[in-house]
Amino acid sequence: MRIDASDLHYRDLNRRIREAAAAGTKSFDLLNVNGQRYIGDGIAGAEVEIDIHGVPGNDLGAFMDGPTIRVHGNAQDAVANTMNAGRIIVDGHAGDVLGYGMRGGELLVRGKVGYRVGIHMKAYRGRRPVIVAGGTAGDFLGEYMAGGLLIVLGLETTNGEPLIGDWCATGMHGGAIYLRGEVDPRQVASNFADLRAADAEDLQDIRESVEAFCEAFSLDAGRILGDGFMRVGPISHRPYGAKYAA
Amino acid sequence: MSSTPTDTKGKDRARAAARARAQRAPVYRRSADFRWTHDPEQCARCKRCVQQCGFKALSWEDGPVVDPEKCVGCHRCEMFCPQQAIAVVPQVQHYRPHPLWTQAHRQNLYLQAETGGVLLAGMGNDLPYPVLWDNLLLDACQVTNPSIDPLREPMELRTYLGRRPDAVEVTLGGDGPELATEMGPTLELETPIIFAAMSYGSISLNAQKAIAMAAEECGTLWNTGEGGLHEDLKPYAHRAFVQCASGRFGVHADYLNAGAAIEIKIGQGAKPGIGGHLPGEKVSAEVSETRMIPVGSDALSPAPQHDIYSIEDLRQLIYALKEASNYEKPVSVKIAAVHNVAAIASGIVRAGADMVYLDGFRGGTGAAPTIIRDHLGIPIEIAIAVVDQQLREEGIRNQASIIAAGGIRSSADAAKAIALGADAIAIGTGALLALGCTLCQKCYTGRCSWGITTQDPALTRRLDPYVGSRRVGNLLRGWSAELEEILGAMGVNAIESLRGSRERLRGVGLDKTTLDILGVKPAGVGA
Numbered sequence: 001m002r003i004d005a006s007d008l009h010y011r012d013l014n015r016r017i018r019e020a021a022a023a024g025t026k027s028f029d030l031l032n033v034n035g036q037r038y039i040g041d042g043i044a045g046a047e048v049e050i051d052i053h054g055v056p057g058n059d060l061g062a063f064m065d066g067p068t069i070r071v072h073g074n075a076q077d078a079v080a081n082t083m084n085a086g087r088i089i090v091d092g093h094a095g096d097v098l099g100y101g102m103r104g105g106e107l108l109v110r111g112k113v114g115y116r117v118g119i120h121m122k123a124y125r126g127r128r129p130v131i132v133a134g135g136t137a138g139d140f141l142g143e144y145m146a147g148g149l150l151i152v153l154g155l156e157t158t159n160g161e162p163l164i165g166d167w168c169a170t171g172m173h174g175g176a177i178y179l180r181g182e183v184d185p186r187q188v189a190s191n192f193a194d195l196r197a198a199d200a201e202d203l204q205d206i207r208e209s210v211e212a213f214c215e216a217f218s219l220d221a222g223r224i225l226g227d228g229f230m231r232v233g234p235i236s237h238r239p240y241g242a243k244y245a246a
Numbered sequence: 247m248s249s250t251p252t253d254t255k256g257k258d259r260a261r262a263a264a265r266a267r268a269q270r271a272p273v274y275r276r277s278a279d280f281r282w283t284h285d286p287e288q289c290a291r292c293k294r295c296v297q298q299c300g301f302k303a304l305s306w307e308d309g310p311v312v313d314p315e316k317c318v319g320c321h322r323c324e325m326f327c328p329q330q331a332i333a334v335v336p337q338v339q340h341y342r343p344h345p346l347w348t349q350a351h352r353q354n355l356y357l358q359a360e361t362g363g364v365l366l367a368g369m370g371n372d373l374p375y376p377v378l379w380d381n382l383l384l385d386a387c388q389v390t391n392p393s394i395d396p397l398r399e400p401m402e403l404r405t406y407l408g409r410r411p412d413a414v415e416v417t418l419g420g421d422g423p424e425l426a427t428e429m430g431p432t433l434e435l436e437t438p439i440i441f442a443a444m445s446y447g448s449i450s451l452n453a454q455k456a457i458a459m460a461a462e463e464c465g466t467l468w469n470t471g472e473g474g475l476h477e478d479l480k481p482y483a484h485r486a487f488v489q490c491a492s493g494r495f496g497v498h499a500d501y502l503n504a505g506a507a508i509e510i511k512i513g514q515g516a517k518p519g520i521g522g523h524l525p526g527e528k529v530s531a532e533v534s535e536t537r538m539i540p541v542g543s544d545a546l547s548p549a550p551q552h553d554i555y556s557i558e559d560l561r562q563l564i565y566a567l568k569e570a571s572n573y574e575k576p577v578s579v580k581i582a583a584v585h586n587v588a589a590i591a592s593g594i595v596r597a598g599a600d601m602v603y604l605d606g607f608r609g610g611t612g613a614a615p616t617i618i619r620d621h622l623g624i625p626i627e628i629a630i631a632v633v634d635q636q637l638r639e640e641g642i643r644n645q646a647s648i649i650a651a652g653g654i655r656s657s658a659d660a661a662k663a664i665a666l667g668a669d670a671i672a673i674g675t676g677a678l679l680a681l682g683c684t685l686c687q688k689c690y691t692g693r694c695s696w697g698i699t700t701q702d703p704a705l706t707r708r709l710d711p712y713v714g715s716r717r718v719g720n721l722l723r724g725w726s727a728e729l730e731e732i733l734g735a736m737g738v739n740a741i742e743s744l745r746g747s748r749e750r751l752r753g754v755g756l757d758k759t760t761l762d763i764l765g766v767k768p769a770g771v772g773a
């Protein structure tokens with residue numbers, strides 16, 4: 001189903017998608033998208049595919065449960081907010097607060113990502129949410145992270161550009177963050193998380209996700225995985241365990 | 247009566263335990279808040295008290311023996327003793343009294359000197375701040391305006407929550423007038439009393455079930471809190487607020503669509519500005535399933551929500567939830583009553599919320615830092631008045647309902663809250679009292695003797711959800727009948743006529759500024 005989104009309010013655009021998806025439409029081509037929010041919000045079904053041409057607005061794929069979204073361009077803030085399952089691929093850059101409380105599925109961003117990415121991501125049962133950023137990430141990466149996988153590849157960064165911002169892993173109590181390249185230890189919250197070089201076993205842990213990323217953007221996974229990764233992991237699953245007087 | 251065990255063996259053990267404690271902490275000895283007394287003459291040696299103590303303060307040494315440090319004064323043993331052989335009495339002040347350095351201040355200080363930790367408390371603020379409900383009186387009819395007998399005439403407590411349109415348009419067709427205005431989703435309640443948010447995890451499943459069943463039976467609403475929706479409670483979800491907070495526990499599209507309404511929790515009256523934290527030891531297999539997180543990991547709901555730093559961000563989440571639920575569910579935003587509550591509430595309404603839930607500083611909690619619980623926030627009485635006033639002045643009062651909570655103890659408090667401007671009131675502590683809670687304030691230990699704020703199966707099975715729902719339902723029925731009596735005495739036959747009618751309130755013993763803020767005249771001033 002093709003929808004020309006020019007001059008469509010998000011409410012009308014999303015209603016059309018919701019109704020068509022409920023009626024069994026599996027494939028959507030959205031043209032001239034220009035900042036409409038909440039595309040794919042709460043939509044279920046692993047077979048549903050949404051192709052977005054243009055720039056979707058905030059909360060793309062919020063509460064989504066299964067579909068695949070491909071953005072042929074940049075995306076804005078709060079992509080994959082509390083997403084349960086599914087796949088979002090962004091060909092360009094994406095904004096702040098991506099994957100907040102994300103519980104499952106994959107978010108692959110070819111370019112850079114903004115501040116507060118992967119806050120409170122959590123794994124549950126068979127679900128393990130994954131965010132891969134091809135470029136760099138801003139401050140507060142993986143804050144309060146409770147589960148899942150955050151990978152920052154730092155591809156095509158200019159010399160001296162930091163891979164991540166400050167306050168990475170503040171409040172972290174689960175999951176793992178992998179950073180390809182050098183990281184200033186002062187950028188990682190040492191009271192919550194450990195920073196160390198990734199070993200062979202760790203690389204095995206991220207192989208599948210990096211391969212998926214490379215396949216999505218036609219890159220060479222072997223070359224990327226060959227470089228040195230740093231790993232950030234939680235010190236404790238009970239960060240506030242000792243805070244209180246008994 | 248004697249507080250010591252009868253036999254020498256028991257005595258010896260108690261002394262040895264005391265010695266060991268003294269050695270552990272040579273300077274500080276935690277003194278007990280309560281004195282557990284037992285009359286061996288009366289005792290039938292049935293051991294029931296030992297079995298009943300949730301806090302494991304009692305053991306059996308040829309007779310019940312108490313560990314005074316562990317007794318929290320919950321009175322479970324006393325109530326279950328068939329012989330009335332037990333009396334739990336407050337421990338008398340044993341330091342020299344001092345008006346500034348009260349016993350509570352000294353005890354807390356000693357504990358912190360020992361541990362260096364943050365003090366925790368359960369339930370609501372227990373400091374003697376003024377209770378404004380007790381300075382407000384309701385009006386009644388005499389001679390010139392007849393009162394109404396609720397036994398004789400129908401009384402209307404039915405309450406609708408949600409957004410009302412600015413104006414209604416009606417078209418006249420062949421079949422008579424028809425509503426042309428598109429109405430948003432509203433909630434229909436049989437009584438203006440709903441239940442406050444209490445998550446599975448903070449309370450037991452049986453406690454939540456009792457409340458959910460009572461809500462369904464009485465035609466009102468319960469609230470999941472931020473703990474997800476347990477499988478067993480799905481049949482009652484259509485009468486529930488499903489909550490979405492910073493931890494997003496158990497929040498997914500089906501959950502959002504299962505409830506009657508969605509609530510975004512920003513804050514809680516018992517701990518304004520503070521997030522929630524369910525310790526890992528309470529995240530059992532079942533709690534983990536409902537919250538959709540791994541077993542044993544801390545469940546942190548940080549404050550603030552790190553995707554909401556502004557009213558615009560709040561609007562974004564409100565509409566994300568409306569989109570996810572196809573605009574079929576009204577959305578409530580819950581905040582703690584704080585100094586700037588009126589402006590914040592106005593922003594919330596402008597952000598698109600259909601209800602604003604105000605939680606006063608006396609609201610309860612499963613666990614909060616004592617210092618926060620006891621010193622932050624403002625009274626709900628004030629918050630209702632200033633929010634109602636602000637929304638009226640801005641001409642947006644119709645856009646959202648006001649739900650008020652935090653220390654509502656009786657139907658009189660409820661009636662006064664409604665007269666001040668609330669559309670409905672919510673009760674949390676009141677509902678738990680109906681389930682047996684004695685306000686021991688030790689909810690954060692997870693050892694509740696009544697099976698309410700615990701996940702220990704040995705304790706939770708004490709709470710029969712059917713018996714519990716009858717008791718909670720009785721409370722609602724009693725309060726509702728009393729509200730009808732109050733309405734009748736005031737000469738009105740619908741709760742709608744009392745709503746926001748501050749003319750029907752008078753203040754006693756309140757200063758002028760407080761009266762002005764409440765928008766209430768002093769007693770003695772006529773219409």
Ligand code: SF4
Nearest residue numbers: 289290292293295327
């Ligand atoms: S419950 Fe009462 S009668 Fe039974 S052992 Fe305890 S004190 Fe004695």
Ligand code: SF4
Nearest residue numbers: 683684686687689694
């Ligand atoms: S719920 Fe239980 S632990 Fe909490 S105050 Fe009431 S009786 Fe005490």
